[in-house]
Amino acid sequence: MAAIDPNRSTFVQREYRWIERSDPTVLAKYPAALEVELPANLSEASATTLATAILAAVKNPAMAFEVEIEQLIFLEDLDGAPPTYTVYADEYAANGRVVRVEEFQVDWMNGITKLKVRG
Numbered sequence: 001m002a003a004i005d006p007n008r009s010t011f012v013q014r015e016y017r018w019i020e021r022s023d024p025t026v027l028a029k030y031p032a033a034l035e036v037e038l039p040a041n042l043s044e045a046s047a048t049t050l051a052t053a054i055l056a057a058v059k060n061p062a063m064a065f066e067v068e069i070e071q072l073i074f075l076e077d078l079d080g081a082p083p084t085y086t087v088y089a090d091e092y093a094a095n096g097r098v099v100r101v102e103e104f105q106v107d108w109m110n111g112i113t114k115l116k117v118r119g
Contacts, residue, residue, distance in 0.1 A: 008043060019047040021055040057118075063094055064102075064118045073104050073113045085117060
């Protein structure tokens with residue numbers, strides 16, 4: 001029988017468990033900043049790493065877009081890293097801007113995916 005990691009055991013037995021990262025300078029500069037919540041089944045170390053990386057990424061202002069594509073995105077498409085796209089939108093002066101997917105919703109019936117991207 002494999003040994004049980006006592007730290008992991010304690011972490012998963014807590015009814016509510018989360019890792020939180022915040023930076024008061026971001027809220028001071030951007031009072032309308034949104035809280036980012038990513039439900040996931042991660043170890044405490046992985047959750048800490050992810051929360052730190054997300055905070056570092058969003059501290060620098062970037063354009064955010066909601067777009068709809070006529071393509072289905074599957075979880076396997078996120079293996080390794082979130083997909084990136086190059087935006088061409090004259091009305092936003094964003095031609096050639098590379099953005100990464102932060103969230104997506106798949107409409108299976110219509111074969112489209114709604115993306116929230118930032119970059």
